[in-house]
Amino acid sequence: MSAQMDELIAQFENFRSKVRQAEARFAGVGDMQERIARLETTVTSPDGTVTVTAGAGGTITDLRLTAGATRVEAGRLAATIMDTIRRAVAGAAQQQAGIVDDAFGDAFGVDVSAQVREAQAEAFGTAAAEPASEQQPRQPSRPARRPAAEDDDDFGQGPILRRS
Numbered sequence: 001m002s003a004q005m006d007e008l009i010a011q012f013e014n015f016r017s018k019v020r021q022a023e024a025r026f027a028g029v030g031d032m033q034e035r036i037a038r039l040e041t042t043v044t045s046p047d048g049t050v051t052v053t054a055g056a057g058g059t060i061t062d063l064r065l066t067a068g069a070t071r072v073e074a075g076r077l078a079a080t081i082m083d084t085i086r087r088a089v090a091g092a093a094q095q096q097a098g099i100v101d102d103a104f105g106d107a108f109g110v111d112v113s114a115q116v117r118e119a120q121a122e123a124f125g126t127a128a129a130e131p132a133s134e135q136q137p138r139q140p141s142r143p144a145r146r147p148a149a150e151d152d153d154d155f156g157q158g159p160i161l162r163r164s
Helices: 002-026 029-038 067-071 074-108 112-124
Strands: 040-044 050-055 060-065
Touching (some): 029 074, 050 074
Antiparallel strands (some): 040 050, 050 060
């Protein structure tokens, strides 16, 4: 019976060791979440007329147009804006994947960054290389505006003044 007890104790100690390892790995989750919340990628179009900043989850946090953008044909400007947005969002997604890789990549043997680049290459028909982007510190955001009070009696059934 002593041999069985020793075996059970050894298994229990092995289990406790694995629990401590998991706790140590997951202790960095809060730091990872903070890093992801602060990440930003800023990309400027090749012609310099459009600059887009994307944050975590691909959220567009800033869009800037130069004075020269007003001289660009509308369709071309729209295409430039969309291309710049795609590149900024792709850069933010790659940064986010890199942060996850830093925190857990070695623990699970998964290269999230490579998977993101491959998915982007497939989705956009491009090479799996990282887009040119520059990480910028996050600027303090403006306080959120209070939403306008909604009129509970308005059920969205059209204008209240009708032509006869």
